[in-house]
Structure formats: structure tokens, C-alpha cells
Amino acid sequence: MSAYKIEIHNVYKVFGTDTAKAMALIRSGAHKADILRTTGNVVGLNNVSLSVKTGHVHVIMGLSGSGKSTLIRHFNRLVDPTSGEVIVDGENILKFNKKQIEAYRRHKTSMVFQRFGLCPHNTVLSNAAFGLRVQGVARKEREKTALHWLEQVGLGGVEKHYPRQLSGGMQQRVGLARALANNPDILLMDEAFSALDPLIKCEMQDQLLRLQRKLNKTIVFITHDLDEALKIGDQITILKDGELIQQGTPTEILLQPATDYVRDFVGGVNRFKAIRVEHLLRKIQMAIVENGDVYTRSSFDPxxxxxxxxxxxxxxxxxxxxxxxxxxxxxxxxxxxxxDKPKVLAMLKQ
Structure with a gap:
């Protein structure tokens, strides 16, 4: 079994009518702005390759127009690339026929959008069960499953309410419950918390992390918020003008910025607050000998x-x-x- 759930190979996306001319200009080194001016085509993605680990939260971030929302829509083929490959579980999903892609979207992936996307005339329970209804699951079974996930996201007791009776944060929890009810392998979240107030946004981030520790889903999360990316991401990809600038762990992004752009991007971050223990821990097996000292599980004070x-x-x-x-x-x-204290201090001084 591959360590990677999703692999993107050399993906280009050009929006417009004369894509062949635009692609020729891209490969000759022309800038996005020059291509727009000379051809009228918009370069959404420029030779992007990345891998998403199974069971991890992979954050794709960048400023407006960087291509992050375009990229995530390739993962469920809401957008097809102009050139490149999209591999999921070892299969190139660009070769799927209509029936295969419908099954893939219904069973393999679920998407949570920024603007909730709830049906206003349906109850919370009906909204949460929507994907299961599309799959043809019997009403009793789908409502039982939907109710379970509503409880998991903290909405037990409001299943008979309508979306208009809920706060923005509660509506987004319904969207998350709806996505999880399908039991997808891959959860796609496009600016899912961006429309929420800061306090509710923080609560939703914590909720997602708690669920992820239990579920171990493969999550692709889009954001323009660096603090959010550092808090929830196991891996972070930074895009700029449709190009991938850097991919790495939060610690690598903060301590080893690949370009001046990334350095400026992370310049104002409190690294001590953003880096979690898990980013710097050293794994221990049976025993480790280091500088003459032997570390075992019994070496540490509980x-x-x-x-x-x-x-x-x-x-x-x-x-x-x-x-x-x-x-x-x-x-x-x-x-x-x-x-390891000396190594932690040395890394944080970088």
C-alpha cells in the first residue's frame, strides 16, 4: 500500500480558448501576467506536482489568485487539468468514465465548502443525510448515520431545526457532518472555516483535529490563513501565481523557508506557538544510545x-x-x- 493517497504530476491548468498557445508560452518561461495580456488566457496552475500522505492533513495555502481552490477541484475532477496526471490510490482518475467518476465522488471523496451549501428548506438531519440519500441508502439507515455524525460534531439535539435557525458555526458543522456521513477516504475542505468569526473558527479547527485523531482521514484543506495552516497541517504546500513554491512540514516551512517570498510570508509568526511537540519529537523504539546515554521508555519521568x-x-x-x-x-x-532539549533549542534559534 502506497504511503500517498493522492499524487499530482506536472499539472497545468489554463482557462481560456487558446490553451495551446498559452501552454507554449508557459513552457518558454513566460509569466502569468504576460500570457494573460498576449492571449487572454488565465494560468491557474503551472507545473504543480505534490503528494498527499494517507491519513494526513495536507494544507494548501496562498493568497487570492494563487491557484489553491483550482488545485483542490482537480482532486474530485470538478476541474480537469490542461495537462498532467491526478493519481488517487494508484489510479489515474482522469481516465475514469462518467460512471466511474460518479462512484468516485459519491464514495471516495466528500467536499466541505466555505459557504456551507445547505438546503434551506430541509432539516438539519435531512441536510446531513443528503449524500447518503444520493447514494440510495434507505431512509432509516441514512438518518441513523447522519444523527451519529451530528452528535460527533456537537450538534446532537438540533436535528429537527432548519439551517436558518443555526449560527454560521453550527451550519458549518452540519456541512462537516454531511461530508463525514458518507464515510469518504478523502475529505476536501475549501476555505471551510474562512467565513466564521475568529472564536468559532478556532473551535472548528479544534473539532476537526479531535475528529482526525479518531478517524485518520486523508484531508486536503485550503486556506489563506497561515496560523490556521500551521495549527492543523501535517504538511503544507504554498502556492504563488499558480506555482508551487514550497512543500513541507510546518517546522520546515517556518525554519527552512525556500524563498524570500516564503520567508516574508512566515516572518511575523510566533514559532514557539505555531510548532507543536509532534513536529520536533524524536521517535523511540526499544533503546537509543546518544552521546553515551541510553534512552529507553523507562528512562523518562512520567x-x-x-x-x-x-x-x-x-x-x-x-x-x-x-x-x-x-x-x-x-x-x-x-x-x-x-x-531532546539541546536539539529543540538549536532548531528554534535558526
Missing amino acids: ATAVRASQSIEEVMPLLMGNSASLAVHNDDGKMIGYL
């Missing part, structure tokens, strides 16, 4: 254990107050690695 999901800012007082490394636990209390 009282000084930290959680992988905590920020470095949260654990820094404990890290600074101990000469030894800190044990790192997951949310179930299982030790998964350790934080």
Missing part, C-alpha cells in the same frame, strides 16, 4: 511527560526546568517519543 499535540510554547517552561529529555505521549497516554 511526571514530566508532554502531549504531542501541545505547542512548544506550552511545554517550554517544563523543558527549560529539566535537564533530561521529556517523554512525549499521544492523547491516549502512550509514549511515542521524546523531546
Whole structure:
């Protein structure tokens, strides 16, 4: 089984009538603005290649016009590339016929949009069960499943309400429940929290992370908000003018910016707050010998254990107050690695 759920190979997308001329100009090195001026065609994506790991949250970000929403729509073929490949589970979905792509959209992927997309005259329960109804699932079964997911996103008890009776954050939770009810392998989220107030947005991010720790879905999340990307992303891809500028972990993006553009993009971020323990932990197996010291699971004081999901800012007082490394636990209390104090401090000084 491949480590990658989705693979994008050399994808170009040109919007317009004379795409052949535009593609020739792209390959000769012409800039997006020059191509628009000379051909009237808009370059949406320019030779983008990336891989999305199975069971991870992959954030695609950039400013308006960077191509991020265009790119995510390639993953369920709402948009087809002018050139390139879109591989999902080892299959090129661009070769799917109409029946195959319908099955793929109904069973393999679900999408959560910025503007909720709820049916105003249907109840919350009916909205959450919508995808299952399209699949032909019997009413009793689909409503049972929809109700379960409404409860999972914190909306138990409002299933008989209508969208107009809910706040924006609650409506977005209905959209998330509807997507999850289909039990998709891949969850596509296009600026899903961008229309929400800051406090509700933070709550939705936390809700998504809690669900992801249980579900391990492959999630592609679009945002223009760097803080959001750093909080929820296992991997981050940064686009600019349709081109992929850098792809990496939040730590790599913050500490090893590939270009001046990325450096400026992340310049104002509090790195101690943005980097989580899991980004810097060192995994431990049976025993590790390092600088003459032997580390085993029994080498660490349980009282000084930290959680992988905590920020470095949260654990820094404990890290600074101990000469030894800190044990790192997951949310179930299982030790998964350790934080090495000198290495953490050295990395954060970069």
C-alpha cells in the first residue's frame, strides 16, 4: 500500500480558448501576467506536482489568485487539468468514465465548502443525510448515520431545526457532518472555516483535529490563513501565481523557508506557538544510545511527560526546568517519543 493517497504530476491548468498557445508560452518561461495580456488566457496552475500522505492533513495555502481552490477541484475532477496526471490510490482518475467518476465522488471523496451549501428548506438531519440519500441508502439507515455524525460534531439535539435557525458555526458543522456521513477516504475542505468569526473558527479547527485523531482521514484543506495552516497541517504546500513554491512540514516551512517570498510570508509568526511537540519529537523504539546515554521508555519521568499535540510554547517552561529529555505521549497516554532539549533549542534559534 502506497504511503500517498493522492499524487499530482506536472499539472497545468489554463482557462481560456487558446490553451495551446498559452501552454507554449508557459513552457518558454513566460509569466502569468504576460500570457494573460498576449492571449487572454488565465494560468491557474503551472507545473504543480505534490503528494498527499494517507491519513494526513495536507494544507494548501496562498493568497487570492494563487491557484489553491483550482488545485483542490482537480482532486474530485470538478476541474480537469490542461495537462498532467491526478493519481488517487494508484489510479489515474482522469481516465475514469462518467460512471466511474460518479462512484468516485459519491464514495471516495466528500467536499466541505466555505459557504456551507445547505438546503434551506430541509432539516438539519435531512441536510446531513443528503449524500447518503444520493447514494440510495434507505431512509432509516441514512438518518441513523447522519444523527451519529451530528452528535460527533456537537450538534446532537438540533436535528429537527432548519439551517436558518443555526449560527454560521453550527451550519458549518452540519456541512462537516454531511461530508463525514458518507464515510469518504478523502475529505476536501475549501476555505471551510474562512467565513466564521475568529472564536468559532478556532473551535472548528479544534473539532476537526479531535475528529482526525479518531478517524485518520486523508484531508486536503485550503486556506489563506497561515496560523490556521500551521495549527492543523501535517504538511503544507504554498502556492504563488499558480506555482508551487514550497512543500513541507510546518517546522520546515517556518525554519527552512525556500524563498524570500516564503520567508516574508512566515516572518511575523510566533514559532514557539505555531510548532507543536509532534513536529520536533524524536521517535523511540526499544533503546537509543546518544552521546553515551541510553534512552529507553523507562528512562523518562512520567511526571514530566508532554502531549504531542501541545505547542512548544506550552511545554517550554517544563523543558527549560529539566535537564533530561521529556517523554512525549499521544492523547491516549502512550509514549511515542521524546523531546531532546539541546536539539529543540538549536532548531528554534535558526
